[in-house]
Amino acid sequence: MSLRYALLGLLSDGPASGYDLLRTFKLSLANVWPATQSQMYTELTKLAGAELIAVTDEGPRGRKEYTITAAGLEDLRTWLTTTTPKEVHRDETLLRIFFLGVIPPGLARTYLTDIAERAEREHANLRELEQGIDWNERDLSRYGHLALEYGARATALKAEWARWALENLPPEQD
Amino acid sequence: MSLRYALLGLLSDGPASGYDLLRTFKLSLANVWPATQSQMYTELTKLAGAELIAVTDEGPRGRKEYTITAAGLEDLRTWLTTTTPKEVHRDETLLRIFFLGVIPPGLARTYLTDIAERAEREHANLRELEQGIDWNERDLSRYGHLALEYGARATALKAEWARWALENLPPEQD
DNA sequence: TCGTTCATGTAAGACGTTACATGATTGT
DNA sequence: ACAATCATGTAACGTCTTACATGAACGA
Numbered sequence: 001m002s003l004r005y006a007l008l009g010l011l012s013d014g015p016a017s018g019y020d021l022l023r024t025f026k027l028s029l030a031n032v033w034p035a036t037q038s039q040m041y042t043e044l045t046k047l048a049g050a051e052l053i054a055v056t057d058e059g060p061r062g063r064k065e066y067t068i069t070a071a072g073l074e075d076l077r078t079w080l081t082t083t084t085p086k087e088v089h090r091d092e093t094l095l096r097i098f099f100l101g102v103i104p105p106g107l108a109r110t111y112l113t114d115i116a117e118r119a120e121r122e123h124a125n126l127r128e129l130e131q132g133i134d135w136n137e138r139d140l141s142r143y144g145h146l147a148l149e150y151g152a153r154a155t156a157l158k159a160e161w162a163r164w165a166l167e168n169l170p171p172e173q174d
Numbered sequence: 175m176s177l178r179y180a181l182l183g184l185l186s187d188g189p190a191s192g193y194d195l196l197r198t199f200k201l202s203l204a205n206v207w208p209a210t211q212s213q214m215y216t217e218l219t220k221l222a223g224a225e226l227i228a229v230t231d232e233g234p235r236g237r238k239e240y241t242i243t244a245a246g247l248e249d250l251r252t253w254l255t256t257t258t259p260k261e262v263h264r265d266e267t268l269l270r271i272f273f274l275g276v277i278p279p280g281l282a283r284t285y286l287t288d289i290a291e292r293a294e295r296e297h298a299n300l301r302e303l304e305q306g307i308d309w310n311e312r313d314l315s316r317y318g319h320l321a322l323e324y325g326a327r328a329t330a331l332k333a334e335w336a337r338w339a340l341e342n343l344p345p346e347q348d
Numbered sequence: 349t350c351g352t353t354c355a356t357g358t359a360a361g362a363c364g365t366t367a368c369a370t371g372a373t374t375g376t
Numbered sequence: 377a378c379a380a381t382c383a384t385g386t387a388a389c390g391t392c393t394t395a396c397a398t399g400a401a402c403g404a
Contacts (some may be wrong), residue, residue, distance in 0.1 A: 002266050003391085004210075009273040032268040036393065061355050061400045069350050073276075080285075085266035087292070089325075090260035092176050094206040097321045099183040101313025102247075105189050118261070138194050139275025142344035147271045149333050151263075157331050161324050161372060170316035177363085186361065193383050215384060235372045235383050 002045050003035050008076040011053055011068040013140045018044050019063065027129070028144050047072070066149055097165075105172055111168075116162035123155035177209050177217050182250040185242040187229055187314040193237065194220050201303070202318050210215055221246070271339075279346055286343075290336035297329035 006029050010021055012159060018041050020150035025035065035043075047053045052072030068076075093115055100108040126148060137144055180203050184195055192215050199209065209217075218240060221227045221319055226246030231239035242250075267289055276281040304322055 001391090002269060005273075006269060008274070009269075012273065014226050018353075018357095022355095029341075031190050031263060031271065032272075034262060034264060034392090037356095038357085038394080039392065042314065042358090045357085057354095060402095061353095062357095063355060074318045076273065077277055079271060080273060081281055084288075085270055086265065087296070088208060088264070089206060090208060090262070091206050093261065094205065094321050094324060095180060095183075096175060096254060096259055096320050097188065098203065098206075098314060099179075099250065099254060100317045102183070102186050104252055107255055114258075122261070139344075140272055144272050146339045146342065147268050149339075150268060150271075150332075153331055153335055154328065157327055158324075159264065161327055165320045165323075166319065171314070175363085192385095196383095212385085214384090217359080217372090217386085219392075234374095235381095236384060236385095292398095343372065 001024035002033055002105070003039060003045065003077060005079050006011045006033050007040065007043055007047060008068060008072050009054060010140070011066060012073060012076055013138060015065050017059070017063050017065050017068040028140070028147075029159070031126075032147060046115055105169075108154070108169065109166060112162050112166045114161045116166075119155045119162065123152060123159065126155060176207055177213060178211070178221065179250060179253050181214065182226060182242060182246050184314070185240060186247060186250055187231055188314060189239050189240050189241040190250060191233070195259060201259060202314070202321075205300075206321060217337070239245055249331050271287050275344070279343070282343065283340060286336050286340045290333045290340075293329045293333035293336065297333065300326045 006025075006169055007021060008089065010016065016024070021044075022037055022040060025040070029035075035119055044053070048055060051069055052075055053066045053068050055064045056067040059065065084151070095112070100111065103111075130145075130148055130152070133141065180197060180199075184190065184198055184203070190198070195218075196211055196214060203209075218227070222229060223238065225243055226249055227240045227242050228242040230236045233239065256330070270285070274285065300322060304319075304326070307315065307317055324345075
């Protein structure tokens with residue numbers, strides 16, 4: 001259901017083709033709601049079927065430009081204002097933490113170090129992405145900037161936590 | 175795939191029935207890897223079929239006690255030491271942030287305030303859970319404590335970020 | 349002309365959610 | 377006797393991933 005609104009949201013900023021949306025996604029929404037090419041094209045077809053978006057132009061190579069309809073915009077607004085987001089925390093990295101006692105202590109330390117390093121890299125990537133983007137007047141990018149800031153803080157926190165965990169690993173037992 | 179290892183992980187700490195695991199889950203793994211009752215019983219049946227766990231006792235009311243097998247423990251260790259966790263960030267709350275420009279500014283502010291409040295409540299719940307748990311010698315709880323600390327920090331961060339975002343909302347446009 | 353990018357689509361299978369269904373045992 | 381809890385299972389449906397498939401247009 002969320003992908004549907006992710007696409008409506010992107011289209012609320014202006015018309016675009018599936019291919020356009022695919023690229024925009026990678027730079028923005030993919031960080032908070034991953035989706036594959038396959039999924040996106042399927043969903044766009046469904047949205048067009050429900051008349052929440054419409055094909056408003058056709059270009060070379062079978063390119064179809066979609067525009068959000070009034071019904072689509074209304075649906076998006078309704079979703080935003082009348083429903084509450086589900087808070088689902090699914091984190092495989094954290095799941096494994098519970099089971100570190102099952103492997104040799106050295107490997108457990110390596111695991112935590114890797115987490116810290118990956119998080120630091122991710123943090124750097126986000127800050128770099130931030131530099132590279134034209135934070136213009138468009139709503140999507142202005143609000144997207146807030147989301148990016150969250151990502152930057154969250155990755156920094158994960159790295160810090162992993163380093164802290166290294167210092168606070170349960171003492172080895174006999 | 176992760177649920178499979180989540181269950182193997184819990185069973186590595188000692189034998190338990192599906193019902194036992196269900197309760198343990200709620201207090202621990204559910205926070206990093208949610209799963210439903212339905213999913214768990216199905217997965218346990220599959221694990222037993224693959225002989226990674228075995229029924230070692232049967233009690234009243236059809237209760238089946240499962241014990242991890244040597245093959246199961248090996249599988250768990252292999253997973254922990256030879257595969258890298260997928261970092262997937264799927265957060266509906268953040269997804270909506272991108273589209274706040276589509277709704278009236280007052281509602282956008284309410285949305286951010288709600289995020290802060292929910293995160294603060296979640297934070298309080300986790301700290302309370304922390305008080306309530308017997309942090310004994312068992313590996314699962316010792317390492318689980320590290321995961322809980324992450325959750326506590328992450329919820330605090332989310333609340334802080336939401337309050338910061340309220341102060342840094344894009345200026346209204348004409 | 350030939351590789352890259354643009355551009356869209358389908359199909360199979362894994363995973364996750366919701367709902368339904370059933371019944372035994374325990375404590376009051 | 378009755379409610380709550382213990383205890384397990386199935387079915388339908390929706391979502392997500394992986395892989396395959398196809399071909400037009402552009403630039404060197």
